[in-house]
Amino acid sequence: MAGTGTAHLRAPDETLLRVEDLVVEFKAGRSGLRVHAVSNISLDVKEGETLGLVGESGCGKSTTGKAIMQLPPPTAGQVMFQGRDLTHLSGEELRRTRTAMKMIFQDPISSLNPRRKVEDIIGEGLRVWKVGSKDEQAAKVDEMMLAVGLDPALQRGRRPHQFSGGQCQRISIARAVVTDPKLIICDEPVSALDVSVQAQILNLLEDMKTRYGLTLMFIAHDLAVVKNVSDRVIVMYLGKICEVGSPDVIYERPAHPYTRVLLDAIPVPDPSIRPETRAKVIGEIPSPVAPPSGCRFRTRCPKAQAKCADEEPKIAEVQPGQFVACHFPLAPGETLPTRNGSGPVAG
């Protein structure tokens, strides 16, 4: 994985957001070492599209989302949003440009101020930007509450602790949409919710996207959830991009060994699919302080060769619309060693 490159990017005039060579590094304590959270990632999102960013913890997916919002600004790289590079904007200019971008966070309860009423939480953006009169603002808040399935007459004056996790996430969505943004970055918006509530929120996000013409970036670790909402998926590993493509294609014929391993690691609610016949998972994710040379997935990859340690793979198109950063991409139908030991032996 571990790949860099921009082969998967589309023409700049087609895209709402275009990120090039994004690098985010943090200091690791006082040791002088650096955490390589995101290393040379490029991505783009078209207007009206949902881009899914998927990977395990530590792969840099949330850091990427936050770096796009300039929270904090990235170490290096370009974030072009509606033709402006956000990394070069000053405080006030950035604040104005950023009204068109919103974020929804993982933990719905801790991302709402417990002491404020729901109407104030949702309407804050309108007040800050002085959108319309007081009455118009109140009407807009009511409209938003209805749109996300809350009852304004009954619940307007309540505070976050009087709501369930799913309802709090509805409030977060209303708060994000109320100022009419272009892009919403959803950072694990359903992973703290029960499955039945998760389905309600995913459906709601789809509805809101259609109704308000939103563009979404959807960050999650659950591949099935990401597939459900996305038009295009980026699989990340240890700060790099592994594979890019439409979810229907890359889930059906993954070309990167990591995508295959990740897909096979998901427990499927079907007892006829035996876990022992699925691809074996080797080892654990290495530290981002000292990532492996070459391809960052090579230490866990059953297909790794000497070349993978020496040379970093570049993102290349394996078939129309499917891009992979791997020296030895999987051929269609190629299998990896399984957990009960059958299949090809690791090279």
Place this chain on the structure above:
Amino acid sequence: MIRRKRPAAPGTERFADAPLDGSLLEIDDVKTQFQTERGLVHAVDGVSFSLERGKTIGIVGESGCGKSVLSRSIMGLLPSNVVRHGSIRFEGHEIGSATGNQMRPYWGTQMAMVFQDPMTSLNPVMRIGNQITESLRVHFDVTKEYAEETALSLLTSVGIPEAERRLREYPHQLSGGMRQRVMIAIALACGPKLLFADEPTTALDVTVQAQILDLLKQQQQERYMAMVLVTHDLGVVAGRTDDIAVMYAGRIVERAPTRSLFEQTRHPYTEALLKSIPKLAMPSHSRLDAIAGRPPDLVKVPPGCKFAARCPYAQPKCLTDEPPLIDPDVPGHSYRCFFPVGSQAGADALGRNLAAGETATGLPVRKEGEAVLTGVAV
């Protein structure tokens, strides 16, 4: 306390004196309630099941359905505001009302638990090795050297590389997956006959989750342990359990052999749960069948079927009478429902609700939902 100089490898000799089949655990009408300011919380409300040696049962449900409280009730790990009813028999001994002191000989040697969060359940200021040998040295009269040897072989068997070095390390030096392996080694140290795994992989990444679940299964089979796997994820239990019990509002609403539960789902809640999960096989942007509403308040539990308010099959009868947990069609596949999925009664009930546009509880059911609601694809 059993005294022995040099026990065989842990986990291999403990059941030698006991028969290899038959019921290990039998629980009958267990009710666990908590006294709170708001009133009595009926966390577990009349659960009965039995578990044979060497078998695995999955307990599935959403948060607040009582699945964790149930396993803690069996282990006797409950806070002081608890009110307990019902019978729990372990190898024929009644432990349903045992105190902590009375449970001590059981913990570790008879039953052990692997918890969800490996960071907070390990002692941060104690070396890994000592945490593993602690229970061995408490329960068996073994030498320090022997206990350390055992800890080493346990760590190796749970797949920790460089086990000798790890023994002297502290939990913070290990990754989440490694910590969960250590938790498993601790739970296995005294060779329990019954292992509770309470959301053992919820805090872990998906690739590590697969490794830990494989490890649990391998250890369970090698040691002929019974296992209770508690999870909210139907995917986790699908490939790894003999039986599954689905819980809702403190009750078992459906219990069946794993295959039967998935292939001949009977309870509308199980069906709804299965349908609400996004699946890899579904094309992107598929509309999910969300379950409307929320589980009932366990302080003021409504009469009748507890799922009625959210159930597309609900009829007037469901609001007043609670269906019993019975297995009328296939022995071993029991459920609590008057209008089960896949039956004529169920199809008729759904048909009536669709015609009326709403269920007996006023839950709207849409016509276009017809194909979805009666679809067999899971």
